[in-house]
Amino acid sequence: MDRVDCIVAGAGVVGLAVGRALAQAGREVVVVEAADAIGTGTSSRNSEVIHAGIYYDPGSLKAELCVKGRDLLYAYCASHGVGHKRIGKLIVAASPEEVGYLEKLAKTGAANGVNDLVLLDAAQAMALEPALAVHAALLSPSTGIVDSHGLMLALLGDMEAAGGMLALSSPIVSAGSDAEGLVVRTGGAEPLTLGCRLLVNAAGLDAPALARAIDGLPADAVPRETMAKGNYFTCGRKVPFRHLIYPVPEPGGLGTHLTLDLAGQGRFGPDVEWVGERRYEVDPTRKGAMMASIRRYWPDVREDDLSPGYSGIRPKIPGVDGKAPDFVIQGPADHGVPGLINLFGIESPGLTSCLAIAERVVEVEVAVVEG
Template sequence: MDHVEIAVIGAGVVGLAVARELALRGREVLIIEAAGAIGTGISSRNSEVIHAGLYHPAGSLKARLCVRGKALLYAYCAARGVAHGRCGKLVVATRAADLPRLARIAEQGAANGVDDLRLLDHAQALALEPALDCAGALLSPSSGIVDSHGLMTALLGDAEHAGATLALASRVSGGVRDGGGWRLRVGDFELGARCVVNAAGLFAAELARSLGCDAPALRFARGHYFALAGRAPFKHLIYPLPVDGGLGVHLTLDLGGQARFGPDVQWLPGTDPATLDYAVDPALAPAFEAEARGYWPGLPQGALQPAYSGIRPKLTGPGEPAADFRIDVAPGLVNLFGIESPGLTAALAIAEWVAESLSPSPTASR
């Protein structure tokens, strides 16, 4: 039976960031991914937004790791040549009655350490985005966008350069404690590992149970995206006020300036991640257009086309307050549960957290 010091299970952006951080600290790392390529799940089916850290309770993991992760991510992208843009975001209130909610978001962001926020009145918002219709807006200059695939490629390259190894098409079906470490079942083989990091995303709870650990009952929410035919007259990301389960149908821009709208929130009845469906029903387009016209009345009729969907692993269900990230640490084991938005932004900070939780090591730097 082969042995490795640390097995990181899951090659999404968080798993790759964790593997990179551990490898850079001198740890022996094997990244194990069930799919045939990196980042095929949550990491490639999102808005690719770099979040500022506006919405989450002060002191929560989401708030702390988002703010820290944003700083790390911008610096990393600049250093490694990963395509990104600090385009800024406007959170809009379409009715005067909603302006107090906007002010509360600004207060929450400030409490989280986001120090560049500006509340704008109607005229100030339109001066930035003339096609916008709103009663007021909150400007977040440090919000941005990133090429998530380029980011994951860079993280993998760094990890491998530091000695990590990637095993694709290798599903971990379970494992047991073995002395001071683990004996994992990987396909038809067994692998010994001193430590395990469960970064399996949608499969994280299922994997944890297969390792004999308690795990939360994850809820899955699908979010659909529609692409705009033609160019949008916006330079900033445009977000409505948050809704139950998400941040509302917002307008995001890719690095080429093309716009897409989404995601909505569709709670799924199933709990088996292997049976989840990523289809986008074209019949949803009118509802997306109606949402978007709340802040962009000039959206042309029939201009939205189905793009893709993503599925988020949630620790709470419909009508319940959003849950924090859950990072469970036990001897030789870290389980990452409910790593949804802002997980992409927070990835490098999550990696620091996990690496510190697995210290000390004879070869690790503090």
């Protein structure tokens, strides 16, 4: 049986960032992916937003790794020619009752180290974006957008340049410990059994299912997962906005917001649809509720502006001790399986945080090696 230092399960943006970081740290790395291409799941079905770090509980991994990852990601995109733009965002209060929530968000952001937030009154907000109809807004200048596929290609290129390898169409069917570390078995057209010292479970939506297929991992170490589907609708005309426009958050997501791609095309979403299976078709009947949400801050949106676009599914896990759901980076000290690191609940801001998550995984890996 062949052996390598590290196997990373999942070739989304986080798995590729982890593979890159391990390869650049001198490890022999193979990233295995169940699909026949990189980034076919959550990594390619999101808003492509570089988040500032405003929404997350101070002291949480989401807060820490988003703020750190944001700065790392802007620098990485600039140095690697990855398409991106620091476009800025307005979080808007569509009613007087929501103004207090903006003030709360500003305090949370400041506690997380987001030091450039500006509270705007209605006149100031609408001077920036005349098409808005709002009572106040919170300006986040460091929010941006990124070409997620270009980012993943750059990460893959770095990993391969450092000696790492990618194996597509290679779903992991089981794994377990042996005397030298772990043994991973893949399926697909060319099944493979490969030993490793370290296995990083970065399988996104599939991370809990993969964890349950690892012999010796306690059942209570795997969180209960639910799936929050987010539907996006595209705007058929040029939107009259230069910034991203977000309402105040809603349970399960950040509200139906306007994002712009690097070509200036507008899209609205995601909404929140709790689902029990992975189906990515966009239900046209959800347009009505989305229109009502958008009209609260853009009254001039027209019924024929929006058409079904695409959808994504967020890997939701419960929060702990009444707190909001957080990233989980779970090493051997947490679950007792030598050489295994699980990544659970890597939803938004996972794209923004990918490089910081990778750095944290390398730190855990070093601790594993040093015993």
